[in-house]
Amino acid sequence: MLFNSLEYLIFLPTVFILYWFVFNNNLKWQNVLLVIVSYVFYGWWDYRFLSLIVFSSIVDYTIGRSLESTKQEGKRKGLLILSLIVNLGLLGFFKYYNFFVESFINAFSTLGIHLEASTLNIILPVGISFYTFQTLSYTIDVYRKKLEPTKDIVSFFAFVSFFPQLVAGPIERATNLLPQFTRNREFDIVKAKDGLRQILWGLFKKVLVADNCALYVNEVFANYETLPASTLVMGVVLFAFQIYGDFSGYSDIAIGTGRLFGFSLMRNFAYPYFSRDIGEFWRRWHISLSTWFRDYLYIPLGGSRVTTKYKLLRNVMIIFLVSGFWHGANWTFVVWGAINAIYFIPLLLRGKNRSNLNTVAEGSLLPSFSEFFNILLTFTLVCFAWIFFRASSITEAFSYIGHLMSGWKGLVTIPKLSIAFIFVGILIVCDWIQRDKLHPLELNNVPFIGRMLIYYTLIGLILFFKPDEVIDFIYFQF
Amino acid sequence: MKDDKVIFLFRLLKFALPILIILGVINFLLPTFPNNLKYKKQLILNEPNIIFLGSSHTYFGVNTDMIEGAANLAYASQSLDFDAFIIEDNQQSLNQCKYIFIEVSYHSLPYLLKNSKGGIEISQYRHFWNYNEPTGAGVLKDHIVLFSYGIKNAVKIFVKNLLLRKSLLNTGETGWTPRKGKKDLVETGKIDSKGHNKLYLKDEKKGYEVLDFNIRNIEKIISICKKKQITAILFSTPLTKYYLEHLDEKYFNKYLKVCKTIASQNEISFFDLSNTAMINLEEEHFQDSDHLTPQGAKIFTQYLIDNIIDK
Numbered sequence: 001m002l003f004n005s006l007e008y009l010i011f012l013p014t015v016f017i018l019y020w021f022v023f024n025n026n027l028k029w030q031n032v033l034l035v036i037v038s039y040v041f042y043g044w045w046d047y048r049f050l051s052l053i054v055f056s057s058i059v060d061y062t063i064g065r066s067l068e069s070t071k072q073e074g075k076r077k078g079l080l081i082l083s084l085i086v087n088l089g090l091l092g093f094f095k096y097y098n099f100f101v102e103s104f105i106n107a108f109s110t111l112g113i114h115l116e117a118s119t120l121n122i123i124l125p126v127g128i129s130f131y132t133f134q135t136l137s138y139t140i141d142v143y144r145k146k147l148e149p150t151k152d153i154v155s156f157f158a159f160v161s162f163f164p165q166l167v168a169g170p171i172e173r174a175t176n177l178l179p180q181f182t183r184n185r186e187f188d189i190v191k192a193k194d195g196l197r198q199i200l201w202g203l204f205k206k207v208l209v210a211d212n213c214a215l216y217v218n219e220v221f222a223n224y225e226t227l228p229a230s231t232l233v234m235g236v237v238l239f240a241f242q243i244y245g246d247f248s249g250y251s252d253i254a255i256g257t258g259r260l261f262g263f264s265l266m267r268n269f270a271y272p273y274f275s276r277d278i279g280e281f282w283r284r285w286h287i288s289l290s291t292w293f294r295d296y297l298y299i300p301l302g303g304s305r306v307t308t309k310y311k312l313l314r315n316v317m318i319i320f321l322v323s324g325f326w327h328g329a330n331w332t333f334v335v336w337g338a339i340n341a342i343y344f345i346p347l348l349l350r351g352k353n354r355s356n357l358n359t360v361a362e363g364s365l366l367p368s369f370s371e372f373f374n375i376l377l378t379f380t381l382v383c384f385a386w387i388f389f390r391a392s393s394i395t396e397a398f399s400y401i402g403h404l405m406s407g408w409k410g411l412v413t414i415p416k417l418s419i420a421f422i423f424v425g426i427l428i429v430c431d432w433i434q435r436d437k438l439h440p441l442e443l444n445n446v447p448f449i450g451r452m453l454i455y456y457t458l459i460g461l462i463l464f465f466k467p468d469e470v471i472d473f474i475y476f477q478f
Numbered sequence: 479m480k481d482d483k484v485i486f487l488f489r490l491l492k493f494a495l496p497i498l499i500i501l502g503v504i505n506f507l508l509p510t511f512p513n514n515l516k517y518k519k520q521l522i523l524n525e526p527n528i529i530f531l532g533s534s535h536t537y538f539g540v541n542t543d544m545i546e547g548a549a550n551l552a553y554a555s556q557s558l559d560f561d562a563f564i565i566e567d568n569q570q571s572l573n574q575c576k577y578i579f580i581e582v583s584y585h586s587l588p589y590l591l592k593n594s595k596g597g598i599e600i601s602q603y604r605h606f607w608n609y610n611e612p613t614g615a616g617v618l619k620d621h622i623v624l625f626s627y628g629i630k631n632a633v634k635i636f637v638k639n640l641l642l643r644k645s646l647l648n649t650g651e652t653g654w655t656p657r658k659g660k661k662d663l664v665e666t667g668k669i670d671s672k673g674h675n676k677l678y679l680k681d682e683k684k685g686y687e688v689l690d691f692n693i694r695n696i697e698k699i700i701s702i703c704k705k706k707q708i709t710a711i712l713f714s715t716p717l718t719k720y721y722l723e724h725l726d727e728k729y730f731n732k733y734l735k736v737c738k739t740i741a742s743q744n745e746i747s748f749f750d751l752s753n754t755a756m757i758n759l760e761e762e763h764f765q766d767s768d769h770l771t772p773q774g775a776k777i778f779t780q781y782l783i784d785n786i787i788d789k
Contacts, residue, residue, distance in 0.1 A: 006625065020483045189482040196490070452493075459497060463629045 001044040003253045004207050004466075011041065012257065019261060020187055027184055031158045034181075034261075038163035042126070049125040052090060057160045059086050060135045064142045064149035064156075076143060083139040091132045094124055099329030127167030129326055133292055135160050138174035140296055147175050155181035164257035168250045170268040170288035173295075177265070185262030195259030197441035197455075202252030204458050209245030209427050211467045212420035213238040221390060224400050232404040236383045239390050241424045244273065247286070252439060271435045273382075273428075274360045276374040278343040279353035281382060289326070293319050309349070316348060317341050327389070332397060336388040343381050359436050419465060504636045505624040511639045512647040514553065514655070515602040521549040521653050522564065525574040528787070530653075531561040531699070532581025533589075535715035538657035539770040540579075541779040543650060545787065547574075550653030552581060555599055557591040562695035563609055565702050572702075577709050577787065580699055583768075584714070584725065584733050584752075585674040587689045588681035601626035656772035657765040667720025667767035678729040693736065700744045711786065712741055712748040716759050716778060721767035722752065749786065757781045 001007050015037045023029040043050050063083045070076050138159070141147040150156050159178045165171075220227060220235030227235075251268035258265040268288050275281035282290055294303075301315045317338075324337020347353040360375065361367040367375065391397035434440035443451050522529070527547030530540050536552035551564055561580060565572070591600060603609035604626060624632050638644045649655045681688045696712070703710035714737075734750065741748035751757065758781075763774030770778055 017487075024483075187483045187486070189486050192486050455493070456497075464633055466630055 001041050003250065004203060007044065011037070012260075016260060024187075027182075028154060030185070031152075031154045031181055034158045034163070035154060035161060038158070038161040038166060041163040042161065042166055045126045046123070052094075052125055052128070053131060053161055054157075056087060056090065056132065056135055057157050059083065060139050060160070061150075061153055061156045063139055065151070067139070067142050068149045080139060080143045083136065087132045087136050087139075091128055094128055096329045103331075130169050130171055131160055131166060133171045133289075134174070134177075137171075137292065137296065138178065141174050147178070150178060150182065152182060162258075162263075164254040164261075164263075165265055168247070168254070169286075170251055170254065170266050171292050172266060172288070173292075177263070180263050187262060191259045191262070194442070195256040197443075198252045198256030198259070198439045200256075200455060200458055201439050201441045202249040202254075202256060203462055204423075205245040205249030205252065205427065207249075207462050207466050208423040209420070210242045210249060211246075212418065212423055212465065213242035213245065215467055216418040216420050217242050217390070221400070224403055227403075229404050229406070232400065236387055236390075236404075238418075238420055238424065240273070240379070240383050240386050241420075241427065243386065243389070244269070245427065267438065271431050273379055274375055274432065274435060275378050276356045276360060276371060277347055277352070277378055278340065278381060279347050280356040281378055282340070282344070283357075289323065293323055297322065304348075312348070313345060316345055320344065330392075331394050332388045332391055335394060335397070336385050339385040339388065343385075362436070423465075501624055501629070504632050505622060507640070508623045508627065508632055508635060509605055511635065512645060513602060513606075514647060514649040515599070516606040517647055517649055518549075518551055518553065518653055519606050522551060522568045522571050524549070525571050527574055528577045528579070529565075529572075529575060530579045530581070531564065532556065532579075532715075533583065533586060534769060535583050536579075536581040537653075538655060538765070539715050539775050539778055540654060540782065541772070541775045542652035542654045544776070544779045545652075545783060548652060552653075553599070555591050555594060557589050558582075558586055558692040558695040560591060560603060560609070562698045563603070564607070565699045567608065569702060569706065572706050572708060575706065575708050577711060578699065578703055579711050579713055579782075580696060582696065582712050582714060582737050582748075584717075584730060585677060587692050587733055587736060588677040588686070589674075590688055590691075593688070654775070656775070657769050659765065660771075661766035663718050663720050663761060663764055663767050667718055668724055670767050671721045671724035675724075675726040675729060678726065678732070689736070693740065696740055697744065700740075700746060704744075710744070710746045712737055712746065713782075713786075714750050714752050715768070716754045716757055716764075716770065716774070717752045718754065718761065718764050718767045747786075751778075751781075 001011060015033070018033055018037075019030055023033050039050055039053075042053065060083055063079050066079050067076055070079065138147070138156075142149045150159075155178065158181050159172075159174065162172075162177070217235055217239045220231060220238075224232055224235070248269035255265045255267070266288055268286060270284040270287065272281050272284035275284055298315055298319045301318065302311060303315065304312060306312050306315065320337040320341035321334055322337070324333040324335070324340070327333040327336070344353065361371055366372075387400055388394070388397045391400060430440040434442065441454070443454065446454070526549035528542075528545055528549070530536050530542060530548065530550045530552055532552035533556050534552070534554040537550065537554055537556070540550055540552070542548040542550040553560075558580075565578065600609070601623070605623060627635070635646060639646065678689075700710045702708075737748045737750070740746075754760075757778060759770075759774055759777055763771055763777060765771045765774070
């Protein structure tokens with residue numbers, strides 16, 4: 001079920017009423033309801049995928065309980081490895097099996113050895129990368145004794161399948177989300193109202209920014225060989241906003257929905273395109289994934305507290321490559337990760353990777369010249385890497401870059417205009433003005449009439465400028 | 479003290495009420511506005527003698543005002559499944575009918591309205607012609623005009639009709655509509671023909687699923703014609719050389735073969751009228767590479783009268 005669909009418009013209020021008005025006084029029944037509606041939400045794509053999520057939940061619940069009762073370190077480690085094998089095995093099979101088979105065949109054929117191997121007709125279950133990482137965080141934290149394993153199976157199932165963030169995150173830590181299922185939740189009108197505002201802003205980003213950009217971007221990437229370089233530049237820039245609008249819009253809707261039900265989900269985006277260097281960008285982009293890899297991969301590898309520079313570089317490289325590969329079974333994502341590592345390493349070596357921790361241009365209306373220059377430079381670097389993320393193959397990415405470099409016939413080639421530019425402009429302005437807030441619709445200082453005007457205008461724009469084509473959330477494929 | 483949840487819901491409803499009222503009014507008024515497809519439904523109920531079916535080629539290209547008792551039931555983007563539906567669903571209005579002209583242009587065979595951006599037209603067929611999609615469009619879409627049109631389109635139509643006073647009914651008395659404006663023939667020839675080639679390419683990958691479906695649609699119309707003792711005629715409309723030169727030869731031959739086979743198997747006539755020379759049409763008679771201007775439509779219709787209807 002898509003957040004921006006008619007079905008969800010009926011689903012959400014129905015669940016809200018059942019949750020707060022029918023099962024309000026019973027935590028257990030509220031959790032049962034959340035499991036059922038989450039499975040309905042997920043099964044709307046394909047009910048067969050439900051078996052995977054149920055299986056994954058049973059495995060990790062059982063392993064969690066076993067970890068509690070097992071004292072021997074060897075056995076505990078064995079249980080952890082079992083959980084890793086099952087979860088990563090499922091992910092690997094459904095997401096990467098065909099990729100590895102094809103890559104092996106291609107690698108051998110370049111050596112003149114022709115292998116015969118068949119790929120499988122596998123459908124990638126929606127959001128498998130997200131919920132796999134979420135359940136893994138539970139087992140790892142229980143193993144590390146950072147978290148008490150839950151005995152409440154319903155809460156655990158609800159934690160794994162919680163519908164707002166099930167298919168595209170934020171990837172929650174068990175330490176943050178699971179306890180919220182085991183304690184009574186009170187309805188908070190302030191949080192609920194703010195949740196609705198965040199949902200509205202998320203819809204604006206998804207429907208108006210991302211989907212309108214998608215129409216332009218799809219056309220540019222499909223016909224890049226015949227288009228002028230200026231249009232190719234606009235294609236990449238709009239893709240940067242498409243993916244930002246799409247993914248951060250989804251996160252906003254997820255977080256806002258969570259707040260309606262009394263949950264507090266972690267922040268996933270913090271105005272990443274205002275970053276002054278690539279280190280800051282990665283602290284502001286897909287925060288739940290970056291911190292996941294930091295906590296469960298980078299730090300166990302030694303993080304930055306290693307004895308040699310070689311190990312430090314190795315750790316950074318691993319983290320970026322794995323992060324890239326997490327996004328999809330294609331070399332393009334690996335290259336995208338590698339490019340970001342290359343951007344990041346010089347900062348790390350100079351000890352400047354954490355030099356921009358505050359809000360940009362704090363207390364001023366506009367950034368200084370150097371801040372503006374750094375933002376622009378970082379954005380340009382990020383956009384260059386997005387070419388690999390968007391292209392269907394490495395060859396296509398290089399070909400796109402080739403046309404982008406060589407297609408300047410003077411500077412008079414005006415890129416084709418699109419309504420998307422207007423919405424991107426609105427997004428940039430609103431994000432900039434509200435960059436110290438959790439989301440731009442935190443408008444407590446604006447008078448009531450002004451707020452209403454903004455809400456109705458946004459709703460009107462969404463209804464009127466929604467593209468006719470239904471465009472899936474990009475991150476569902478991951 | 480009132481419960482916060484109740485206050486929240488009450489405020490939310492209060493906030494949503496103006497939007498719901500506006501959408502409700504639009505939903506109620508939308509079906510009352512006149513439009514071309516609604517008008518065409520009336521045309522067939524008047525029991526015409528000659529019916530023209532087809533896409534925009536016929537809609538703009540056959541001036542039925544020149545033929546007594548004729549109705550142009552073609553429409554922009556109308557695909558063969560809708561042609562078949564119109565005839566099948568209105569058999570009771572075919573008692574006076576003598577000829578049914580079925581346009582089968584190059585693009586018609588692998589084309590379906592539902593695969594193009596024809597959402598609003600499908601909604602209009604649904605609401606004004608009682609068309610039910612074989613696949614089922616969903617309860618909400620079937621019964622609530624606002625959802626089947628799409629809110630954006632619904633608001634646009636509402637604003638056009640009510641505020642700007644621009645009627646959506648622009649078709650002539652007999653269903654023919656003059657095509658306005660002029661486009662570059664060379665440019666449109668290239669773009670349109672390539673787009674139509676792509677339809678074949680796409681369908682070929684699916685084992686000619688759509689093409690076979692459309693053959694069945696044509697045969698459905700022919701069998702009703704036989705039952706009602708109506709002469710069915712397959713025809714194609716004139717095309718410029720700029721369009722023809724970009725057509726994929728393989729697919730064009732396939733198209734011609736299919737048309738000729740249907741005609742011979744059902745013992746009806748197929749007139750390939752894509753060649754402009756025999757109809758005395760010049761470039762100035764084309765609005766774009768495959769649509770006629772009003773003057774072009776006049777010449778083409780006269781040709782149909784002289785060479786097919788009167789004979």
